[in-house]
Amino acid sequence: MTDTHAPAMGPALTTLFAVGCGLIVANLYYGQPLIGLIGPELGLPAETISLVVTLTQIGYGLGLLLIVPLGDRLENRRLLAGILLARPVASMTAHLFGWRAIYAASALLMVVLALVLRRALPARHPSATMRYPQLLHSLYELFRDTPLLRRRSAYHAAMFGAFSLFWSAIALLLASPAFGYSQSGIAAFALAGAAGALCAPFAGRLADRGLTRPATGAALALAALAFVIAAIGAATTSVSLLLIAALLLDVGVSLNLVLGQRSLYALGDAIRSRLNALYMSLFFAGGAVGSALAGWAWARHGWNGVCVVGLAFALAALLYFATEFGSRRSAASRSGGGV
Template identity: 35%
Template sequence: MSRTPAVAAMTFATGAIIANNYYAQPLEAELAAHFAVPSSAIGVVLTLIQLSYALGLATLVPLGDLLERRRLVVLLLSVTVLGLVGVALAPSLPLLAAAAGFVGLTTVAAQILIPFAATIAPEGEQGRVVSTVMSGLLIGILVSRVVAGLVSELVGWRGVFVLGAVLTAGSAVALWRTLPVLAPATDLAYPTLLRSVLHLIRHEPVLRFRMAVGVSGYASFGALWTSVGFLLAAPPFSLSQGAIGLFALFGVAGALAARFAGRLADQGKAFPATGAFLALVALSWIALGLGAVSLVALAIGLVLFDFGVQGSHISNQNTIYALHPRARSRLNTAYMTSYFLGGALGSGLSSALYASHGWLGVSIVGAAFPTAGFLLWLAARRQSRLRV
């Protein structure tokens, strides 16, 4: 059967699903005002979403190798819809945080779809197919901020999460109708399945290297996007929620980088591309730091930053999926769990540093992570087993 409808559905769905984890970011100031709490309290909620997502990666994504994936994905998305309705109706910040935690936990369905895409891709085209699905995910992240800002201005912040519930439900229907039914890749018992993730980490140096590189990139990503909303909402810019959301579109370069990195991976050039992408992320913080006084500098920095972060990420994923085709969900579990723990680390540090040292503190820690990743890549150039 043709895989085109399935890939199209996965591309749309990954964007709609992952957007649910980012709707709150451009609404930080509005949520803080609505619940009468300091900005740091909203930062805690954003960090909780990331930590919940990491927990789902560690405990739910491995099921993609054990269970029938189409049924699993639709089940998880049903819970996501309920969580989004809970966020939209939450009368207090603790209840909103609890519902948001369920959303973060179950939106890992997107990370079951990505190795699923690699599995149904024709031989030699895994990089292209994975990057296509990932471009949907990246666009979803970007559009989520635009949608959140605009919808919030029109109908209030609660309407944002109602819309998210509708899009997620629609994605579940589309996936149920188009995804092929594939036999599970393993019949391991669940505890053994989870232990096998640790076995892969212990015995695959390439996986460990790519996990470390991923952490360096996404920690920087978390540092940037957790606090940039506060920067843009405060003087001298004082942008509206809608304008803050639109500003995120400068990161569309990330989607372009996904397709570019996918082609390089299919050509066997993932390792040198990774070094170039990491260097770009680190250097982009020069412009991002100047963004405290210049929107032009901030926009340039965002273009370079997202291109580098997402290019590195796609290079990492295509590399690890080639290690063990029948363990792709578990490989993705190992990689993405560390990836989002890195994001949570960057997000938490960003909230604290913005409160104490402003945008300069955020810029320093944001640049430190990809710099460390690039130094690690330089060291890996001497080891032939890692240059894949």
């Protein structure tokens, strides 16, 4: 069943949603270019410095898992470009006013945004009537009974782990004596590198043409290639190669995210919020693992260690992706058809 009396999405409401999502998700990325500043002030050892990012991702993931499913039951006003701009804005703000300023500004923005959304969001009338405990229990059932959800979540957990690892450690590399970047320089790098996320709209077009499978393979391969190039870039102190690696990684992650969402949303409107909650909380768990490993890999093995771990994330996703073709051949064989 679908929601009744679904409101039309006009340009103003679309813009509000875009701004709201951007401001909210930006909180996940402010810390990535700032861990070199925040860690020492909080007395964190090098191996655990990236927990600044990890704990934020864990909290956000729990919110996705425990709150977003309510979208299938409650009217949306009763609940709660960011990736592109969060890192450069955080670095530049820290350069001018110190790292605490970006969090103070964000806290104020969240209060204002909550008030605006409370008044501006249109009413919805979800069809689900189950109680909250039943709603949460249904998450397990959805995960158990939806192979596509398990597969797409695994792909993006690995991809987001690689993404979080890279962006949590790249600031440490750029600030090291080999590159000697200031926070403003790191901000410029982050802004240029994050431009890869602009490719997301093309993922929808690829899905519309029936190219989800090859596009997924390409996205995963781009992530693997990015870490090879990143290792070469550090070895040759080439900022250009590091920037190419950042762009390739962001393109791969953005493509895979949108392709996964498109595939899952096609499963039905009535369970869309719960599917989204499971998908995003599971891949945020992967991101939390990646960001946690960033500090350890950097402290123990330097940038090469970071690249090895990132490459392992991408290759694991590619190996799992390869099983799609084995599953298809097995199904065709059982039905007596060709591949």
